[in-house]
Amino acid sequence: MTYDVDLFVIGGGSGGVRAGRIAAQHGASVMLAEEYRMGGTCVIRGCVPKKLMVYASQYHEHFEDAAGFGWTVGATSFDWKAFIAAKDREIGRLEGIYDSNLAKAGVTIVKQRATVTGENEVTLADGRAIKARYILVATGGRPSTDEALPGLEHTISSNEVFHLTEQPKRIVIAGGGYIAVEFAGVFAGLGSEVTLVYRGEKILRGFDEDVRDHLMGEYAKKGIKLVMSETFERIDKGPGGLTVAFRNGHAPIEADQVLMAIGRKPNTANLGLEAVGVALDEVGAIKVDGRSRSSVRTIFAVGDVTNRVNLTPVAIREGHAFADTIFGGNPWSADHSTIPTAVFSEPEIGTVGLSEQQARAKGHAVDIYRATFRPMKHTLSGRDTRMLMKLVVDGETDKVLGVHVCGPDAGEMIQLAGIAVKMGATKADFDGTMAVHPTAAEELVTMRTPSARYAKGE
CATH class of the missing domain: 3.50.50.60 (FAD/NAD(P)-binding domain)
Known part of the structure; x- marks a missing residue:
């Protein structure tokens, strides 16, 4: 069979863009179709604009807290329209970078809907049929709704x-x-x-x-x-x-x-997948193996559409692994264990590894190291808030099974703690690491005695 491209990617989000760009860098001819905006959920209406909104929402407390440090702040107000306009400009800038990076890599971008019409065929909304050696579905997810809800x-x-x-x-x-x-x-x-x-x-x-x-x-x-x-x-x-x-x-x-x-559900509706034999699970996710291959040997899928671990960095890693494996002669798979993650609540949550409950369910005899305290910043601001630090440790091997932080900059902390947990660090490794003082993060390496209420499963 003669192919128009080596790879056709459906979806211009984080996973699809990474896969398409890396595949092109390996010398593959790549076409990518995106029917909405380049960047996918994360960039356009997910992680990035959400984090900008989180930043905006924090300023009112910053203004209030400043008084405790001797600052006098005048009347303040928030302009929703001005913020939304600024946010939209930044998202537009990022979308342009995605387009530019793909174009520099030699990827052909098609800004229209694409559906799978064969094991090696994709049909565009304008009627063109494209023959592809491989097809990658990276269409992400969409918000779940309660269709039966009146109103x-x-x-x-x-x-x-x-x-x-x-x-x-x-x-x-x-x-x-x-x-x-x-x-x-x-x-x-x-x-x-x-x-x-x-x-x-x-x-x-x-x-x-x-x-x-x-x-x-x-x-x-x-x-x-x-x-x-x-x-x-x-x-x-x-x-x-x-x-x-x-x-x-x-x-x-x-x-x-x-x-x-x-919640969210995989965005697989009306893509033609079932008609060509691609197996879906009960929620509509594409079933894939460890190398992201579907039940059809020429069709792969990465990211939220597979409903494995629905996080942007995971989709990126899966897309990169796919491209290296198929086009780069370097087979590897994304590791879905021990993934650090953050919830950008206020205060933030950062977590990696097992929770106490998961560790106990797996049969670990756990020691729990737990501390709550007022962040140093709020000793002068007077704000009524507390920070939580928690280590879940295997009481027999001393291995740190989980790290959980709730407080300012928890997301930043957990990225670095995630390296230690991924490497199999022990509590002794944490204890042997010099503290950075004065910081909140130093608590992670200075907790010496298991919390009495939690020690040895008590």
């Missing part, structure tokens, strides 16, 4: 939240994962009245229990109303805004916006 049309998702024309004075957020928790902190920081509604007993399912409890306590201090073990029954729109009714007896809540952040 769903009055809600927004994490797609629309970045483009609101006005800041909502009152917002109700459904969900308890990264997106819901982060936006609750953002809007509270910007001065909105925030209610976070989650069907479970605690937010951030899967995280260490101490971390979950700590953040819920901090959010309550910030005035965020936490409604747990509750779900929406209906949403009605009236002249005063939206009214949210609940199924389990909570009183109705009025809001200007309702954000549905109840």
